[in-house]
Amino acid sequence: MREVFAGMPWWVKWVAVPVIALFVFGGLITSVIGFVIGVLFKLLVFVALVAGLIFVVRKFMTSSSSRSDW
Template sequence: MKEAFKTLPWWVRWIAIPAIALAVFGTMLIGVITWVVGLLFRILLFAALVAILIFVVRKVTSSSSSGGGW
C-alpha cells in the first residue's frame, strides 16, 4: 500500500485524495464541527449566567446587610 501510494503523482496524493475524502466525509465533519461549536457556546453561556447570578446575589446580600434592599 505504501509503495503504491508513493508511485502516485504529487497532485493525486495532495489534491485528489483529500478532495475525495472531503466529498465522502464532509457532511460528517461539518456535523462534528457544528456540535463542538454549539457545545462551546453553551459552556460560555452557562459561565456567563453563573457569573451574572453570583454578581446579583452579592449585590443583594451586600445591600441587605447594610440596611438597604430592594
C-alpha cells in the first residue's frame, strides 16, 4: 500500500483519500454514531429510573418504619 502512494502528491494522501472515504462511508459512520448515542441515552434513562426507584423505595421504607415507632 505504501508503494501505491509513494509517487502521489501529499494532498492525495491527506485530503482526497479521507474525503472519498467520508463520502463512501459517511452514511455508515453517521449510523454507527447515531446508534451509539441512542444506546448511551437509553442507558442514561435506565440509570435515572433505577436511581429514582431506589430513592422512592428507601423514602417509603424509612417513613413506614418511623410510623411504626409511634
